[in-house]
Amino acid sequence: RPPPKNPPPSPRKLPLIGNLHQMGPFPHRSLHSLSQVHGPLMLLHFAAAPVLIASSSSAAREIMKTHDLIFSNRPKSTIWEKVMFGAKGVAFSPYGEYWRQMKSIFVLQILSNKRVQSFRDVREEETALMIEKISDSGSDVVNLSKLIVELMANVVCRAAWGRKYDGIGGKGGGARRGFQEVLGEVLELAGYFDIGDFAPWLKWVNRVNGVYGRAERLSKELDEFMEGVVEEHESKERKIGQDFVDVLLEIQRENVVGIHLQRDSIKALISDILVAGTDTSSATIEWVMTELLKHPQAMKKLQAEVRLIAQSNQPVTEDDLDQMPYLKAVIKETLRLHPPGPLILPRESTKDVQVMGYDIAAGTRVLVNVWAIMRDPASWDEPEKFRPERFLNGCSIDFKGHDFELIPFGAGRRGCPGIQFAVVIIELVVANLVHKFDFAQPDGVELDESEAFGLAVHKKLPLLLVATPLSC
Numbered sequence: 345r346p347p348p349k350n351p352p353p354s355p356r357k358l359p360l361i362g363n364l365h366q367m368g369p370f371p372h373r374s375l376h377s378l379s380q381v382h383g384p385l386m387l388l389h390f391a392a393a394p395v396l397i398a399s400s401s402s403a404a405r406e407i408m409k410t411h412d413l414i415f416s417n418r419p420k421s422t423i424w425e426k427v428m429f430g431a432k433g434v435a436f437s438p439y440g441e442y443w444r445q446m447k448s449i450f451v452l453q454i455l456s457n458k459r460v461q462s463f464r465d466v467r468e469e470e471t472a473l474m475i476e477k478i479s480d481s482g483s484d485v486v487n488l489s490k491l492i493v494e495l496m497a498n499v500v501c502r503a504a505w506g507r508k509y510d511g512i513g514g515k516g517g518g519a520r521r522g523f524q525e526v527l528g529e530v531l532e533l534a535g536y537f538d539i540g541d542f543a544p545w546l547k548w549v550n551r552v553n554g555v556y557g558r559a560e561r562l563s564k565e566l567d568e569f570m571e572g573v574v575e576e577h578e579s580k581e582r583k584i585g586q587d588f589v590d591v592l593l594e595i596q597r598e599n600v601v602g603i604h605l606q607r608d609s610i611k612a613l614i615s616d617i618l619v620a621g622t623d624t625s626s627a628t629i630e631w632v633m634t635e636l637l638k639h640p641q642a643m644k645k646l647q648a649e650v651r652l653i654a655q656s657n658q659p660v661t662e663d664d665l666d667q668m669p670y671l672k673a674v675i676k677e678t679l680r681l682h683p684p685g686p687l688i689l690p691r692e693s694t695k696d697v698q699v700m701g702y703d704i705a706a707g708t709r710v711l712v713n714v715w716a717i718m719r720d721p722a723s724w725d726e727p728e729k730f731r732p733e734r735f736l737n738g739c740s741i742d743f744k745g746h747d748f749e750l751i752p753f754g755a756g757r758r759g760c761p762g763i764q765f766a767v768v769i770i771e772l773v774v775a776n777l778v779h780k781f782d783f784a785q786p787d788g789v790e791l792d793e794s795e796a797f798g799l800a801v802h803k804k805l806p807l808l809l810v811a812t813p814l815s816c
């Protein structure tokens with residue numbers, strides 16, 4: 345095919361590797377710097393593959409709204425396919441009828457408002473347990489990051505299959521190692537940059553360095569694990585509940601969506617929830633607490649709001665959350681500055697199309713740099729500052745995918761179906777933490793804000809704190 349006549353501006357590329365040398369360890373930051381020279385829509389090359397980079401809210405709107413249908417495909421991911429049951433879930437399945445049916449199961453059945461509500465007890469119990477662990481630590485240093493990761497894994501696993509992540513073995517009585525370790529490795533590999541997806545002639549690199557071998561081993565382990573979960577749910581002795589696996593098995597039995605839901609699809613959908621739902625939410629809570637520690641005035645203001653609404657000797661409940669506008673503003677501001685997926689998930693064009701007047705060829709990958717968009721001075725006053733107040737006083741900007749200057753959950757057909765599931769647990773955990781404790785850095789420990797890039801961008805170093813209960 346001849347190259348498009350009017351492509352977007354491109355930084356100079358090198359033979360064979362294209363622009364890969366310009367990526368660095370934090371691609372969202374490198375791409376942001378490049379966009380300041382080449383503009384809000386750039387065409388880069390990762391090896392030979394063209395990759396469109398959108399770095400402004402208008403570019404994002406054209407891609408995820410005006411031409412959403414054309415950009416609703418996901419590019420093929422070899423690792424995701426190997427580990428996640430042939431990518432038969434929602435997140436990486438190609439756009440088409442199968443994806444539409446899986447997404448409708450997510451939106452209407454698994455992550456509907458009613459279903460998310462039904463896990464209220466799970467969220468409140470797990471939050472109370474975490475608060476108890478912190479209380480028990482006395483004046484010792486608490487690794488809050490670790491507690492938050494465990495809490496999120498417990499909440500998601502209890503919603504998915506009715507038990508905590510460490511309370512279940514694989515098929516035949518036990519996986520070879522704990523589920524937490526398996527999940528940790530799945531998350532690590534899911535965030536791996538696979539050069540073989542951009543330059544098939546470089547796939548040998550991942551065979552030699554063992555990444556594909558690891559993915560294949562991990563896929564067997566995950567399959568064994570999920571098979572144990574599904575078999576347990578099918579067993580006649582078990583009382584039918586309403587966790588995600590129960591819902592999926594019922595859809596399978598009753599043929600609700602008009603297709604036979606295969607066993608691998610059930611395992612893939614559950615795995616999608618584990619991968620997309622745990623790390624993103626725990627990273628967000630970590631960043632909220634980090635920003636609050638860095639900004640004592642905001643912490644005080646939030647504590648005052650929460651302590652006014654919730655009774656001092658009772659935990660904050662989900663009923664209380666609607667009366668906490670500052671809490672909601674703090675969470676929005678944190679997602680603006682620290683989106684767990686700074687480049688969201690990649691998209692791919694299915695047809696030739698024009699974006700902002702430039703020609704984009706079919707089959708072009710797309711990365712929307714929401715990190716850059718949400719720090720764009722054209723949309724935000726003092727964008728680098730943490731100022732939750734910007735979302736108060738009648739500001740109607742929300743992150744549900746309509747305001748393209750704030751899109752940490754993406755937008756359009758491929759937008760995140762887990763917003764409600766994520767937001768309610770994030771709000772509940774943060775409200776309970778600041779309600780119950782005053783926090784301080786341990787002596788001699790600086791508040792570190794470095795990032796670790798992966799499927800979700802976390803803090804590089806764990807958040808270590810000393811927690812003093814309110815009553816002291």
Ligand code: HEM
Nearest residue numbers: 434435620621624625688689753754755758759760762766
């Ligand atoms: C703070 C928490 C979360 C953030 C920031 C987040 C962000 C995102 C983003 C940016 C995308 C890509 C959207 C696009 O391409 O436009 C996405 C997709 C997705 N998310 Fe989330 N997410 C979060 C929590 C969750 C939770 C809790 C679940 C499930 C329980 C979930 C399930 C999914 C799924 C299945 C997709 C793929 C959708 C598709 O391809 O059609 N996410 N998420």
